[in-house]
Structure formats: structure tokens, C-alpha cells
Amino acid sequence: MSSDPGERPWWTAAVAYQVYPRSFCDTSGSGEGDLAGITAHLDHLSWLGVDAVWLSPFYPSPMRDGGYDVSDYCDVDPRYGDLAAFDHLLAESHRRGLKVIVDWVPNHTSDQHPWFQSSRRDPDGPHGDWYFWRDGTPDGPMPNNWVESLTFGPTWSWDDVRGQWYLHNFYPSQPDLNWSNPAVQDAMFDTLRFWLDRGVDGFRMDVINLIGKDPALPDVDPDYVGLPQVILNDRPETHELLRRIRTLLDSYPGDRLALGEVAMLDIGSILGHLGTPQAPELHLAFNFPPMRHPWAAGPWREGIAQTERDYGAAGAWPTWVLSNHDIARHRTRYGGDERIARAAAVLLLGLRGTPFVYAGEELGLLDAEVPEDRRDDLAGRDGCRAPIPWDPTPTHGWVRDDNWLPWPPETVTHNVTTMTGDAGSIAHLYREMIALRKAHPALKSGSLELLDTDPDVVAWRRVDGDDVVVVAVNFADSPRPAPTSAATLLSSVATIGSRGETASETELAPYEARVSEV
Ligand code: TEU
Numbered sequence: 001m002s003s004d005p006g007e008r009p010w011w012t013a014a015v016a017y018q019v020y021p022r023s024f025c026d027t028s029g030s031g032e033g034d035l036a037g038i039t040a041h042l043d044h045l046s047w048l049g050v051d052a053v054w055l056s057p058f059y060p061s062p063m064r065d066g067g068y069d070v071s072d073y074c075d076v077d078p079r080y081g082d083l084a085a086f087d088h089l090l091a092e093s094h095r096r097g098l099k100v101i102v103d104w105v106p107n108h109t110s111d112q113h114p115w116f117q118s119s120r121r122d123p124d125g126p127h128g129d130w131y132f133w134r135d136g137t138p139d140g141p142m143p144n145n146w147v148e149s150l151t152f153g154p155t156w157s158w159d160d161v162r163g164q165w166y167l168h169n170f171y172p173s174q175p176d177l178n179w180s181n182p183a184v185q186d187a188m189f190d191t192l193r194f195w196l197d198r199g200v201d202g203f204r205m206d207v208i209n210l211i212g213k214d215p216a217l218p219d220v221d222p223d224y225v226g227l228p229q230v231i232l233n234d235r236p237e238t239h240e241l242l243r244r245i246r247t248l249l250d251s252y253p254g255d256r257l258a259l260g261e262v263a264m265l266d267i268g269s270i271l272g273h274l275g276t277p278q279a280p281e282l283h284l285a286f287n288f289p290p291m292r293h294p295w296a297a298g299p300w301r302e303g304i305a306q307t308e309r310d311y312g313a314a315g316a317w318p319t320w321v322l323s324n325h326d327i328a329r330h331r332t333r334y335g336g337d338e339r340i341a342r343a344a345a346v347l348l349l350g351l352r353g354t355p356f357v358y359a360g361e362e363l364g365l366l367d368a369e370v371p372e373d374r375r376d377d378l379a380g381r382d383g384c385r386a387p388i389p390w391d392p393t394p395t396h397g398w399v400r401d402d403n404w405l406p407w408p409p410e411t412v413t414h415n416v417t418t419m420t421g422d423a424g425s426i427a428h429l430y431r432e433m434i435a436l437r438k439a440h441p442a443l444k445s446g447s448l449e450l451l452d453t454d455p456d457v458v459a460w461r462r463v464d465g466d467d468v469v470v471v472a473v474n475f476a477d478s479p480r481p482a483p484t485s486a487a488t489l490l491s492s493v494a495t496i497g498s499r500g501e502t503a504s505e506t507e508l509a510p511y512e513a514r515v516s517e518v
Contacts, residue, residue, distance in 0.1 A: 018053075048430060062173065073188075087198065090200065104205050146167075150378065210238075231265050259284045260285040325384060326381055329366060342429055350460075350473075359388055368405060397417075451470070454480045457475070
């Protein structure tokens with residue numbers, strides 16, 4: 001709840017920026033990014049104008065899943081620094097007015113976590129049933145037919161130490177915690193308190209829909225065999241837990257955000273995890289289905305319409321995201337044309353809802369080509385995790401030029417220093433769009449109405465009182481009619497032409513997106 005009655009919580013007006021700590025900037029010479037590297041570049045976030053930074057996990061971890069395999073929830077992995085470095089990062093962020101959201105990985109721990117080590121060694125001990133153990137023989141059969149999300153293998157592995165099967169919805173090194181055990185709930189609520197007490201502004205909650213499970217762990221229906229359990233798992237147990245998590249967050253001063261990664265396929269199931277005004281759950285959830293849309297007007301128009309319809313009916317606030325650390329960068333997914341990446345920036349930042357920018361997308365980065373012998377992630381997600389280039393020198397603002405992953409392409413031009421020095425760059429476009437959202441209540445919080453347009457154009461009107469703005473995106477590689485000829489082009493936000501001088505009033509250029517004041 002907002003601390004000031006009637007005032008909307010900060011995240012509804014925020015643009016958030018995701019940092020993958022290992023890839024942001026190295027200051028130690030290890031070849032991996034660190035917390036000091038994030039602190040050193042907070043001015044770039046201020047320059048962009050974002051309001052909040054979400055940090056992917058930086059906790060102690062054997063890094064079998066890039067840190068989403070946590071071995072201690074209440075510390076910093078030495079590769080990234082220490083708690084003092086975190087406190088400094090938090091203080092420096094707050095000094096700049098930036099909120100800090102940390103990642104919370106409640107569904108599973110690392111198999112190196114002391115809880116799992118205790119659980120496998122001592123079935124009757126204090127952590128004996130903190131995980132899901134089932135009898136059987138190493139030759140099978142498995143306890144059920146569930147499929148994990150990363151390699152689509154079974155969710156069960158045999159543990160020789162305990163002589164039983166254990167459940168893991170991700171890599172075998174990530175055993176699922178048994179949230180039906182009150183001791184697990186207490187321990188995990190304590191990890192939230194640990195970071196809340198340090199002053200974080202909220203949590204991005206990893207695969208939060210998985211924490212409540214049917215205690216019988218039944219086979220999936222024949223129609224769904226082969227689909228990862230994470231996209232199927234929608235349980236009342238989760239909702240009950242989310243209500244308690246929400247109560248915990250709301251008991252802290254200020255607005256502390258519960259942002260869920262509900263890794264399900266349809267908007268309705270995701271929305272269900274926001275609860276109701278009487279029984280609230282998450283504040284926000286990632287709106288993932290549109291991230292899977294191709295660069296085509298039809299699916300986007302339908303995805304926007306459905307989001308507006310469903311979120312509108314529920315009185316819920318949407319989010320928008322094009323890229324993250326799990327999927328090829330959108331410029332790569334959309335075929336590589338930088339004009340499309342520019343149009344996508346206007347799309348992302350012109351919609352109604354909280355946008356999430358993945359570090360490097362403001363540079364129009366493509367995925368890195370990662371040769372076989374340099375692969376880190378078994379599930380093949382390295383390309384979008386390549387190091388961020390800060391300047392055009394060979395080390396690009398890192399200590400070394402050979403880092404844990406190769407550089408993305410085009411680093412001589414697509415780096416922070418070069419792009420911030422070029423008023424026509426995509427980085428300036430992000431900055432201008434973010435500034436425009438702040439300046440226009442219509443863009444920040446106004447209503448959204450889709451307009452009738454050419455089939456290759458998606459356009460919408462945003463209205464807040466007298467403030468009326470039209471956003472139009474041409475998905476085609478050829479000119480299309482502009483939806484509103486009477487509109488005045490707002491300064492510097494057409495992706496083609498500069499400050500309204502060369503853009504046509506009546507026509508959108510190939511892949512042009514623009515914002516107009518009506
Ligand atoms: O991802 C959740 C998820 O469902 C993934 O399976 C995702 O769909 C997949 O990576 C796509 O290739 C979260 C994290 O974002 C991811 O990095 C972790 O690997 C995963 O949880 C386990 O913690």
C-alpha cells in the first residue's frame with residue numbers, strides 16, 4: 001500500500017533497469033562483473049533516467065545456473081564483493097533517487113546450500129524434509145512424469161547419499177525447497193527480512209508460481225506431458241504464501257515491491273498471482289507472453305488488447321519487457337535491424353505499464369556469438385549475457401579484454417561512451433523516451449486505447465485529462481500511413497528524422513515509430 005493514501009506507489013511511474021551483475025562491469029580483474037562495477041556506473045542509469053534497478057542474483061553460489069543456484073541467501077558471493085560493497089551500492093543508488101530491487105530465488109537452493117547438504121545426510125535431522133524426497137531405485141521409475149525447464153529432462157535425480165530421488169524443476173544442482181514445511185517458510189521469510197532491513201525497495205521473485213505445490217506431486221495430465229512443470233503449476237498453496245509474503249512486505253515502511261516472475265504462458269494465470277484488492281498478492285508480475293511475439297503488428301496488437309482487457313478488468317497494473325538474461329536479446333530475435341530495435345524502444349516505453357529495460361538494450365546490443373568451448377550455460381543462454389561495453393577501447397571499460405564471455409558484436413560503436421556522445425544514437429532515444437514518459441502524465445499513467453490503422457501499424461492513444469499522446473509503430477519495412485495527420489510530432493522522439501523536421505506528417509517511414517501530441 002502507498003504510504004500516502006491516494007498516491008500511487010512508485011513502481012507505477014517507474015522505468016526499471018535490469019542488471020546482470022556478472023556482465024555489467026569488472027573492477028577487480030577477475031573477468032567477471034562485480035558490485036563495485038555497478039556502483040561505478042550508476043551515473044549511466046541516472047543519465048538514462050531510469051527509476052529503479054533490479055539486480056539479478058549476487059549471492060554466494062557455485063554458479064551452475066548463473067547465480068540462480070543460491071548457497072547462502074544472506075551474503076554476497078566473493079566474486080562480486082561483500083555486504084559492505086552491497087550497502088555502498090544501495091546507498092549510492094538511493095542518493096541518486098534510484099530504487100533497488102534484489103532477486104529472491106525461493107523455489108530452490110543450490111545443492112551446495114547447507115540446508116540441502118544436511119537434508120541429504122540426515123533424513124531425520126532438522127532439514128530432513130526441507131526438500132522433496134521420494135523412495136525408489138536408481139533405475140527408476142521416477143516418482144512422477146514432470147519435466148524441468150532448462151534441458152527438458154525429468155525433474156528427478158537420484159541422490160546416492162540419501163538413497164532417494166529429489167525434485168528439481170531446474171538443473172539437478174537446484175533442488176526444490178518444500179514450502180509446505182513451516183520451518184522452510186520461516187527461514188525463507190527471514191531472508192526477505194534480512195534484505196528489507198538493509199533497505200532494499202523490493203524483490204524480483206524467481207519462478208514464484210512454483211513455491212506452492214500439490215502435496216501429492218501427481219503426474220501431469222496426458223495432454224500436457226512434456227511441458228515443463230513451471231508453466232503448469234498454478235496452485236492455491238502459492239496464493240496463500242503470496243498473501244503472507246505481501247503482508248510481510250507491507251509491514252515495512254515505504255513501498256516495498258513484490259514483483260513476480262510468474263513463468264506461465266497465459267496472461268490470465270499470471271494475473272491470478274496479483275490477488276485481489278481484499279487479498280493482495282504480488283504488486284507486479286512480468287507480462288511474458290508478448291516477449292514471445294515476433295516483430296509483427298498482428299500479435300502485438302492482440303497482446304496489447306488482451307493485456308488492457310484483462311488487467312483493466314482486474315484493476316491491475318501491467319508491466320512490459322522485451323529482453324532479459326534468459327532469452328536472446330530482442331534486436332537479435334527480431335532479425336538484427338537496428339531500426340527495429342529503435343522502434344521497439346518506442347513500443348516498450350510508450351505502453352501503459354511499468355517497462356523493464358535489460359542492460360545493454362539501450363545500446364541496441366545484439367547477442368554475442370559464443371563458441372562451443374566458451375559456453376557457460378548448459379541451456380544456451382550465454383549470448384544475451386555478454387559483457388556490457390562501456391567505451392571503444394579494447395577492454396571496453398573492463399579490466400581485461402578476455403572476460404567470462406566474449407564481447408557482443410559492434411562494440412566499437414555500440415558502447416556507452418560512443419553512444420552517449422552521439423545525439424542520434426539509440427541510447428539517446430531511450431533517454432528521450434524515458435524523459436517524455438516523465439513529462440507526460442498521459443504516457444506515465446494515462447489510459448490506453450488502440451486505434452484503427454494500417455494492418456502493419458500498431459498505434460494507440462494515451463490520455464490523462466488534457467494530456468493526449470498518440471504512439472505509432474510501423475512494423476513494416478516500407479512506408480505506411482500515419483494514424484493521425486493533425487498531430488504534432490513531439491520533439492526528438494521519432495525514430496526516423498530528427499526533432500520532427502524531416503519526419504512526414506502523413507506517412508510513417510519503414511520501421512518508424514513516433515510519439516505525437518494531439
Ligand atoms: O527463469 C524461469 C524460467 O522459467 C526459465 O525456465 C526460463 O523460461 C528459461 O530460462 C528460458 O530459457 C528463472 C530465471 O530467470 C532463470 O535464469 C533461472 O535459470 C531459473 O528461473 C531458475 O532459477
